[in-house]
Amino acid sequence: MPGYLYILVSLALFFIGTTGVLLRRNALFVLMSLELQLGAGSLALLTFARGLGDQKGHVVAFFLMALAAAEAAVGLAVVVSVFRTRKTIDLDGINELRN
Amino acid sequence: MFSLSRLHMIPLLPLLGAAYLILFGRRHSRTVVQTIATLAVFASCVVSTDAFFFGLRESVHQGGISELVYPWFSAGNVVVDLSLRMDALSGLLCLVVTFIGTLIHVYSAGYMAHEEDYPRFFAYLNLFCGAMLILVLGDSLPVVFIGWEGVGLASYLLIGFWYKENANASAGKKAFITNRIGDFGFLIGMFLLFRATGTLDIPAILDSAKSGGALVAPLWLGQPVAFWAAVFLFLGAAGKSAQIPLYVWLPDAMAGPTPVSALIHAATMVTAGVYLVARMSAVYMLAPAALAIVAVVGALTALFAAIIGFAQNDFKKVLAYSTVSQLGFMFVGVGTGNFAGGIFHLFTHAFFKAGLFLCAGSVMHAMSGSGDITKMGGLAARLPWTTRVFQVCWLAICGVPIFSGFFSKDAILDGAFATEIYGHGLAWVGPLVGGLLLLAAFGTAFYMSRLYFLVFSGPCRADEHVQHHIHESPVSMVFPLVVLAAGAVLAGFVGIPPAIRELFGKHGESTLAVWLEPAVGAPLEVAHRTEWSVMGVATIVALGGIGLAYAFFGGGYRAPAHAFAKKMPGLVALARDKFRIDEIYTAIIIRPLQALCRVVFLVVDRIVIDKVLIGGWAFLADIGGRMCRFAQVGDVQRYLAVFAIGFAVLVWIAARPATPEVEIAIEGNHVAVKLVDAEADNDDLTYSFDFDGDGTPDREGRDPSATWIYGGPDRHTISIVIRDERWHTQRTLKRDIEIRQVP
Numbered sequence: 001m002p003g004y005l006y007i008l009v010s011l012a013l014f015f016i017g018t019t020g021v022l023l024r025r026n027a028l029f030v031l032m033s034l035e036l037q038l039g040a041g042s043l044a045l046l047t048f049a050r051g052l053g054d055q056k057g058h059v060v061a062f063f064l065m066a067l068a069a070a071e072a073a074v075g076l077a078v079v080v081s082v083f084r085t086r087k088t089i090d091l092d093g094i095n096e097l098r099n
Numbered sequence: 100m101f102s103l104s105r106l107h108m109i110p111l112l113p114l115l116g117a118a119y120l121i122l123f124g125r126r127h128s129r130t131v132v133q134t135i136a137t138l139a140v141f142a143s144c145v146v147s148t149d150a151f152f153f154g155l156r157e158s159v160h161q162g163g164i165s166e167l168v169y170p171w172f173s174a175g176n177v178v179v180d181l182s183l184r185m186d187a188l189s190g191l192l193c194l195v196v197t198f199i200g201t202l203i204h205v206y207s208a209g210y211m212a213h214e215e216d217y218p219r220f221f222a223y224l225n226l227f228c229g230a231m232l233i234l235v236l237g238d239s240l241p242v243v244f245i246g247w248e249g250v251g252l253a254s255y256l257l258i259g260f261w262y263k264e265n266a267n268a269s270a271g272k273k274a275f276i277t278n279r280i281g282d283f284g285f286l287i288g289m290f291l292l293f294r295a296t297g298t299l300d301i302p303a304i305l306d307s308a309k310s311g312g313a314l315v316a317p318l319w320l321g322q323p324v325a326f327w328a329a330v331f332l333f334l335g336a337a338g339k340s341a342q343i344p345l346y347v348w349l350p351d352a353m354a355g356p357t358p359v360s361a362l363i364h365a366a367t368m369v370t371a372g373v374y375l376v377a378r379m380s381a382v383y384m385l386a387p388a389a390l391a392i393v394a395v396v397g398a399l400t401a402l403f404a405a406i407i408g409f410a411q412n413d414f415k416k417v418l419a420y421s422t423v424s425q426l427g428f429m430f431v432g433v434g435t436g437n438f439a440g441g442i443f444h445l446f447t448h449a450f451f452k453a454g455l456f457l458c459a460g461s462v463m464h465a466m467s468g469s470g471d472i473t474k475m476g477g478l479a480a481r482l483p484w485t486t487r488v489f490q491v492c493w494l495a496i497c498g499v500p501i502f503s504g505f506f507s508k509d510a511i512l513d514g515a516f517a518t519e520i521y522g523h524g525l526a527w528v529g530p531l532v533g534g535l536l537l538l539a540a541f542g543t544a545f546y547m548s549r550l551y552f553l554v555f556s557g558p559c560r561a562d563e564h565v566q567h568h569i570h571e572s573p574v575s576m577v578f579p580l581v582v583l584a585a586g587a588v589l590a591g592f593v594g595i596p597p598a599i600r601e602l603f604g605k606h607g608e609s610t611l612a613v614w615l616e617p618a619v620g621a622p623l624e625v626a627h628r629t630e631w632s633v634m635g636v637a638t639i640v641a642l643g644g645i646g647l648a649y650a651f652f653g654g655g656y657r658a659p660a661h662a663f664a665k666k667m668p669g670l671v672a673l674a675r676d677k678f679r680i681d682e683i684y685t686a687i688i689i690r691p692l693q694a695l696c697r698v699v700f701l702v703v704d705r706i707v708i709d710k711v712l713i714g715g716w717a718f719l720a721d722i723g724g725r726m727c728r729f730a731q732v733g734d735v736q737r738y739l740a741v742f743a744i745g746f747a748v749l750v751w752i753a754a755r756p757a758t759p760e761v762e763i764a765i766e767g768n769h770v771a772v773k774l775v776d777a778e779a780d781n782d783d784l785t786y787s788f789d790f791d792g793d794g795t796p797d798r799e800g801r802d803p804s805a806t807w808i809y810g811g812p813d814r815h816t817i818s819i820v821i822r823d824e825r826w827h828t829q830r831t832l833k834r835d836i837e838i839r840q841v842p
Binding site (some may be wrong): 018021022023030075092093094095097098 | 731732733734736737739740743
């Protein structure tokens with residue numbers, strides 16, 4: 001399979017993730033879309049690393065995994081805590097910093 | 100041999116004393132403080148004496164001793180060194196300042212014995228001495244100016260020494276501000292001299308003046324540079340030396356402690372103006388009209404201040420106006436080109452006027468601090484030493500023969516009547532100022548005798564309580580008095596005029612005039628007949644003034660005095676109110692200035708600065724903030740959308756290939772193409788040039804320039820492709836050219 005197809009998959013994943021992050025109202029879905037974006041990034045990195053024969057891309061992809069795990073933990077904690085105080089995780093209702 | 104030390108020690112010692120006393124004075128007892136202060140000045144006096152008598156004698160005709168302390172600054176063609184020079188003139192002044200300064204330090208130890216702020220007083224006094232010595236020894240105008248401002252500062256600090264009383268603080272401010280007006284003149288004069296001669300070194304300026312040169316070129320109103328420089332420098336001198344119209348600060352300066360009045364406001368600082376004119380003598384000699392201004396202002400001041408002195412009832416105020424008047428005499432001296440005469444009077448005046456002021460201090464000490472002469476009288480019996488000293492100094496200032504004032508006043512009058520410096524147009528100036536001075540000399544004799552009779556003769560008019568406390572001052576105060584009295588007699592003998600010298604079988608000019616010749620030029624030639632007649636008239640005038648004062652005030656207020664006061668109450672009141680000059684200044688200068696300040700405050704400060712500049716920026720920030728608020732929707736997803744768009748724009752900008760300028764040079768059929776500013780730092784750009792329009796690159800590579808040779812005259816299209824290897828983007832540029840001829 002040629003390398004550019006991997007890049008196309010990565011692009012598709014990234015756009016799906018971006019759309020989800022920007023349009024979904026539920027904070028949990030937003031977090032999940034975020035994970036999709038990170039996955040798309042990892043895939044691109046790995047593709048280029050293989051294509052260029054450069055191992056740095058693999059290293060960064062490992063870092064991304066750790067980052068994604070940490071981000072998910074913190075993000076979920078924030079969502080839980082927001083839910084406790086507001087009884088909702090609908091992003092439309094969370095705009096206290098307005099104006 | 101000038102061996103003891105170097106010139107910089109002279110001002111440095113008192114300055115070190117001042118610094119030490121300011122920093123650590125409070126840790127020491129009064130004895131230690133006064134010892135440090137006095138020794139600092141005394142040591143400076145010793146060094147000055149050593150330099151004067153041993154170093155200067157050999158070099159006086161070669162411009163004296165000079166020392167480069169350090170190169171101060173140089174900017175462009177302005178080179179200013181902190182250099183000192185002791186020549187005949189500054190050496191004499193140095194001796195006067197350090198000698199009288201030492202005496203007054205000794206006197207102050209007694210006079211200020213009950214004062215709380217002892218170290219501060221002595222520190223300021225030392226500061227003054229140091230600054231005055233810099234002023235005197237400075238070899239370039241900026242250095243003189245440092246001393247000039249330094250003495251102004253010391254004067255301000257000491258006038259307001261008892262700053263807790265508002266009047267004293269105001270008097271200090273008045274002195275300082277009035278002097279600032281003069282300083283403005285000093286600076287302008289300095290700039291003019293610099294512009295004309297290109298240097299600020301005094302010897303260089305004087306040399307330039309002696310050769311005429313740039314200083315005689317006309318500047319404004321047809322007058323030469325020398326005239327304007329001289330006039331502006333004289334404005335500075337008039338401020339420092341209390342001449343019309345800037346004399347008003349000196350009488351108020353009497354608010355300071357009496358030793359300060361004696362040292363700063365009588366003997367030394369106020370003579371700095373006279374010194375400046377004498378120092379710049381060669382410049383003044385180029386401008387007779389400026390000299391005429393100096394002489395006329397001096398003569399008017401001498402007379403005017405003497406008249407005010409007639410009616411003053413405060414001991415120190417009488418002496419203050421007397422100082423103003425005597426400074427007028429000195430200015431007539433230097434203003435008639437008789438620089439040696441002016442400096443001679445400066446020299447003798449320093450002794451007798453310091454003596455008079457210290458007597459005033461002694462008397463006020465005895466009278467429980469009061470200086471009101473209407474409440475004095477009969478002190479001769481109670482203060483024997485003070486009285487004797489006062490008598491000597493009084494006769495000296497009146498100009499009674501043998502006493503020093505006689506000789507110096509005579510030298511000035513001789514000069515005024517004999518001078519020929521003004522030329523034809525202004526020849527009337529000499530006799531005019533001479534006549535005014537004779538009147539002023541009569542006035543001097545009158546007001547000083549009035550002071551003497553009212554204070555020392557007849558019955559005492561003080562109340563019982565004060566009378567009970569009258570006592571002679573301690574030795575530390577009497578000793579300087581006696582020394583100054585001796586000076587008041589002896590100082591005149593250095594300037595015995597040629598007419599009298601002849602009686603003793605000696606020829607030529609007076610010792611002092613000969614001594615000063617290298618610094619201020621040859622003394623005036625005065626015919627012996629003129630000298631004898633001036634001496635005669637001056638003696639009659641002095642004795643007449645004393646006689647009239649005796650008729651009015653001998654043994655207290657007598658019938659003629661009362662009769663005169665009754666006959667002309669308006670005139671007496673006017674003189675007592677100092678001709679209301681202060682009130683006139685208030686009305687025509689201070690009030691309008693305050694009104695102007697008020698307008699400026701209301702318009703510039705309140706409206707332009709507060710409202711527009713400060714309020715305006717705040718208003719803009721406020722509006723900006725309000726507008727930005729609409730962007731703050733609080734919805735995190737919209738923020739993210741903006742972020743995503745912004746990031747996309749950044750990527751697009753970074754990935755955009757360069758659009759360089761294309762420079763095409765055609766020479767015959769040779770074409771050179773060069774891309775300018777094609778992202779010089781970007782190594783990943785490759786360029787391909789297609790010259791013949793066949794679609795395949797003719798030149799390719801990382802070089803942004805290429806050449807091509809065409810076959811014959813024709814129109815061609817060059818297409819250039821720039822590729823960016825990082826982003827795999829490319830841009831194509833096309834340029835049409837025409838080859839006109841082939842060689």
